[in-house]
Amino acid sequence: MDINEAAKRIEEIRAKLNDANYRYYVLDAPTITDSDYDRLMQELKKLEDQFPSLLTSNSPTQRVGATPAAAFGVIEHRYPLLSLGNAFTDEDLLAWYKRTLKLAGRPFDMVCEHKIDGLAVALVYIDGKLDTGATRGDGLRGENITQNLRTIRSIPLELPKDAPPRMEVRGEVYLTKSGFHKLNEERSRQELSLFANPRNAAAGSVRQLDARITATRPLDIYVYSLGWSEGKTMPSTHWDTMQYLKSIGFRTNPHSRRVETIEEARAYYHEWLEKIETMNYEADGVVVKCNPFDIQVQLGDIGREPRWAIAYKFPAIQAITRLLDITISVGRTGTLNPVAVLEPVAVGGVTVKQAAMHNEDDIRRKDIRIGDYVLIQRAGEVIPEIIAPIVERRKGNEKPFDMAEKVYDPSLGRPACPVCKSEVFRPEGEVMYYCSNAACKAQVRGRIEHFCSRGAMDIRGVGEMQSAALLDRGLIQDAADLYYLTRESLMTLDRMGEKSATNLINAINNSKERPLSSLIYALGIRHIGGENARLLTAKFKSMDSLSKATKEELMTMEGIGP
Ligand code: IVH
Numbered sequence: 362m363d364i365n366e367a368a369k370r371i372e373e374i375r376a377k378l379n380d381a382n383y384r385y386y387v388l389d390a391p392t393i394t395d396s397d398y399d400r401l402m403q404e405l406k407k408l409e410d411q412f413p414s415l416l417t418s419n420s421p422t423q424r425v426g427a428t429p430a431a432a433f434g435v436i437e438h439r440y441p442l443l444s445l446g447n448a449f450t451d452e453d454l455l456a457w458y459k460r461t462l463k464l465a466g467r468p469f470d471m472v473c474e475h476k477i478d479g480l481a482v483a484l485v486y487i488d489g490k491l492d493t494g495a496t497r498g499d500g501l502r503g504e505n506i507t508q509n510l511r512t513i514r515s516i517p518l519e520l521p522k523d524a525p526p527r528m529e530v531r532g533e534v535y536l537t538k539s540g541f542h543k544l545n546e547e548r549s550r551q552e553l554s555l556f557a558n559p560r561n562a563a564a565g566s567v568r569q570l571d572a573r574i575t576a577t578r579p580l581d582i583y584v585y586s587l588g589w590s591e592g593k594t595m596p597s598t599h600w601d602t603m604q605y606l607k608s609i610g611f612r613t614n615p616h617s618r619r620v621e622t623i624e625e626a627r628a629y630y631h632e633w634l635e636k637i638e639t640m641n642y643e644a645d646g647v648v649v650k651c652n653p654f655d656i657q658v659q660l661g662d663i664g665r666e667p668r669w670a671i672a673y674k675f676p677a678i679q680a681i682t683r684l685l686d687i688t689i690s691v692g693r694t695g696t697l698n699p700v701a702v703l704e705p706v707a708v709g710g711v712t713v714k715q716a717a718m719h720n721e722d723d724i725r726r727k728d729i730r731i732g733d734y735v736l737i738q739r740a741g742e743v744i745p746e747i748i749a750p751i752v753e754r755r756k757g758n759e760k761p762f763d764m765a766e767k768v769y770d771p772s773l774g775r776p777a778c779p780v781c782k783s784e785v786f787r788p789e790g791e792v793m794y795y796c797s798n799a800a801c802k803a804q805v806r807g808r809i810e811h812f813c814s815r816g817a818m819d820i821r822g823v824g825e826m827q828s829a830a831l832l833d834r835g836l837i838q839d840a841a842d843l844y845y846l847t848r849e850s851l852m853t854l855d856r857m858g859e860k861s862a863t864n865l866i867n868a869i870n871n872s873k874e875r876p877l878s879s880l881i882y883a884l885g886i887r888h889i890g891g892e893n894a895r896l897l898t899a900k901f902k903s904m905d906s907l908s909k910a911t912k913e914e915l916m917t918m919e920g921i922g923p
Contacts, residue, residue, distance in 0.1 A: 386515035433504035436495035445672040479535030512576035517610035529588030540579030646674035682706035693807025730759035812840040817883035
């Protein structure tokens with residue numbers, strides 16, 4: 362192949378890969394298989410190795426991360442990146458609207474969006490190519506993190522021919538909650554300090570001097586405005602601009618909504634206050650923006666905040682309280698999980714009495730002691746966690762936590778599972794202790810609760826209490842036994858009337874309609890979460906063929922090692 366042929370083929374592959382990326386990461390509608398994608402990528406890499414003069418910084422091969430930068434350069438923003446005024450109550454929101462209406466002098470529609478808790482970036486495109494990407498910095502000057510942003514698959518490196526010749530697009534880079542947990546688990550295995558929340562983890566990842574590290578972090582972006590553009594007429598409203606940005610390759614949030622009245626904006630906030638936890642990102646409120654640009658221009662800014670937008674924040678999710686004790690609960694996989702017993706405290710509208718603690722090492726690393734005042738956070742999760750001790754409030758009688766001591770059973774003369782008294786062990790290189798008895802009541806109960814949970818077989822009514830009661834009465838011994846339960850046998854349980862028993866039997870029958878991926882997930886196999894269960898289902902199609910799968914077949918799947 363000569364260089365001209367290579368150039369042609371390279372362009373062809375890059376277009377294909379860019380299109381595949383867009384369909385996969387932005388539209389969520391993949392059109393080519395992972396293996397076709399990999400094959401094209403390999404071919405492109407080989408050609409670029411062979412003809413180094415044809416390698417460009419915007420090639421899809423460069424998403425793996427460039428070599429370390431000594432330090433980030435500074436980028437001056439053409440227009441400052443502003444922050445937002447806050448509303449905390451419906452009254453605040455209404456007051457903002459009334460003020461704005463008065464200044465605007467005529468009614469206007471609005472756009473409601475999630476306020477994602479990540480970090481703001483500005484992406485400049487010149488002649489359809491990503492030129493620079495910068496952090497917000499102080500709003501006027503940010504850090505040049507172009508190399509790192511290139512590793513984020515949902516940021517287009519090239520735009521279609523008809524895109525504005527020069528433009529700046531702004532958005533929020535964030536780490537998914539699942540990505541955040543995975544990252545922290547990995548760091549905990551490597552005995553590294555843990556990130557306090559997805560926002561810190563995203564900021565830490567994006568500001569890595571070594572872009573190859575950034576490339577391994579599951580970062581994503583939602584674009585939320587056009588900074589500026591030249592050389593092409595743009596739509597006259599925010600909503601239409603967002604539709605346009607989507608059409609030329611940017612990832613926009615599908616949950617944004619255009620509304621005509623402030624009542625609808627208020628309803629949007631309350632709707633999402635209820636279900637924001639179901640999202641795979643953390644959002645700390647909703648943003649309400651005036652839709653017509655002429656009104657935005659007319660209203661202008663005050664200080665560093667635009668008058669034409671407001672952030673209606675979700676209630677605070679941090680609080681300080683006392684750590685009374687650390688007890689142990691046994692998880693469905695046998696892990697001995699330390700659980701914080703807290704002096705009850707109100708956090709964002711709910712009373713918190715317990716908090717999750719990752720493991721003994723993490724408790725030591727954060728230097729959390731029994732008796733400490735601690736900062737707790739409901740970080741989008743149902744179970745709150747302890748962020749840090751308040752060291753200044755120590756009296757001197759606080760006690761460090763020691764797992765081996767905690768589970769030591771004097772009558773047996775050894776550490777023992779607090780539930781079944783079996784031996785406990787800590788595998789080489791792991792941070793968790795395990796109960797060695799798979800028949801341990803706590804493990805069995807946990808497996809049943811998991812089997813019935815929402816993402817699994819979705820059998821409502823079998824939570825912690827009911828699974829314990831069913832086991833204690835000997836009505837079931839494992840999840841399969843649920844399908845042999847009768848209304849009559851159920852009614853022998855305390856507080857189980859005819860109606861509840863009928864409902865439960867119906868829920869069990871309905872669970873037979875759940876998709877295969879939910880059933881695979883429900884089995885609670887270690888390392889098979891929702892995502893892997895879906896991948897297994899897509900590949901094997903039936904439980905029969907999955908049960909016949911060989912180790913080699915399984916290992917061809919992404920994310921599944923020996
Ligand atoms: S609009 C001039 N829209 O919130 C308006 N910002 O407090 C400012 N943010 O720095 C940007 N989601 O990082 C806007 N849908 C959204 C947002 C959003 C998150 C962040 C952004 C900004 C901060 C302002």
